Amino acid sequence: MPASQQTDVIEKILHSLSRFFGEGRITPQDFRRAIDLYTSLPFRIQIQVWARLICLQPILKAIEEYIPVTSDRWIDLGCGHGLVSLLVASRRKGTILGVEASPSRFAIAQRAAHGLQDVTFQHGNIAEMSIPPSTTILLIDVLYLFPDDIQQRILINCARALTHNGILLIKDNTTVPRWKYGYTNCEEKLKLLFRAYDTETIKSPNYRTPDSWRHLITQANLQIHAELFIKSPAPYPGIIYVCQNSSHVTL
Ligand SMILES: C[S@@+](CC[C@H](N)C(=O)[O-])C[C@H]1O[C@@H](n2cnc3c(N)ncnc32)[C@H](O)[C@@H]1O
Numbered sequence: 001m002p003a004s005q006q007t008d009v010i011e012k013i014l015h016s017l018s019r020f021f022g023e024g025r026i027t028p029q030d031f032r033r034a035i036d037l038y039t040s041l042p043f044r045i046q047i048q049v050w051a052r053l054i055c056l057q058p059i060l061k062a063i064e065e066y067i068p069v070t071s072d073r074w075i076d077l078g079c080g081h082g083l084v085s086l087l088v089a090s091r092r093k094g095t096i097l098g099v100e101a102s103p104s105r106f107a108i109a110q111r112a113a114h115g116l117q118d119v120t121f122q123h124g125n126i127a128e129m130s131i132p133p134s135t136t137i138l139l140i141d142v143l144y145l146f147p148d149d150i151q152q153r154i155l156i157n158c159a160r161a162l163t164h165n166g167i168l169l170i171k172d173n174t175t176v177p178r179w180k181y182g183y184t185n186c187e188e189k190l191k192l193l194f195r196a197y198d199t200e201t202i203k204s205p206n207y208r209t210p211d212s213w214r215h216l217i218t219q220a221n222l223q224i225h226a227e228l229f230i231k232s233p234a235p236y237p238g239i240i241y242v243c244q245n246s247s248h249v250t251l
Contacts, residue, residue, distance in 0.1 A: 014035070015027075018031075022232035022238075034087060034090075060088075062240045074095065075099065076098040077137065079109060082109025088138075096120075097132070099124045103123065103198070137168045139158070144173060155216065172207065179235070217243055
């Protein structure tokens with residue numbers, strides 16, 4: 001089968017599978033574009049990217065619904081292979097900076113973004129860096145990798161970096177329903193045990209109850225505009241928070 005037909009098939013399969021992880025508006029064409037950006041990478045990496053791609057529908061949906069089209073300075077903290085940054089870049093105007101601590105993931109993101117003007121990746125530690133002023137900050141499946149005090153520090157730094165109407169969008173996991181939490185906690189513990197992220201992290205995921213997430217966020221001078229529980233049959237208890245700096249709330 002020619003390569004382009006193979007990609008057609010992969011694109012359709014991945015798009016169908018993605019519905020299992022929640023509703024969203026990532027189209028087959030978006031899948032195609034994302035798949036194409038990583039085709040020069042080893043097959044092992046492409047599979048990791050595909051596995052991530054099928055989980056992103058509800059996250060991109062929240063971004064479409066809650067981030068104003070006027071947002072023009074984005075930062076994606078702990079951007080991994082750069083997939084979310086690249087999907088955002090293909091749909092929105094403005095610049096996007098992805099920051100990643102793992103040297104291998106950073107290198108993959110950079111390679112995937114080769115030739116794209118508005119997307120930049122930076123190798124760095126989000127717990128230590130000074131976050132530049134941003135209209136949108138993304139923390140997608142990252143905070144759980146840090147102990148309490150560092151989670152708090154990152155959120156305080158995000159609150160400070162948000163511009164007047166800026167929005168911080170956090171996606172993480174929570175502890176309900178219990179069976180999803182049990183599954184996700186085990187899966188992630190194994191990943192951390194085997195150093196799946198190729199960077200220093202805690203040994204056990206720091207997921208929180210909804211009350212505890214709310215408390216952490218509001219303690220960082222952030223106001224929660226929306227709390228969204230991701231509804232899907234997949235065994236991941238995803239939760240999304242849309243936040244603004246409490247000192248300049250306008251939503
Ligand atoms: C579960 S992955 C999520 C990646 C990406 N946000 C996504 O949604 O596809 C968590 C990422 O955070 C990165 N990370 C962990 N600690 C970090 C740190 N201190 N600074 C920057 N990135 C970090 C990991 O290397 C990993 O790529």
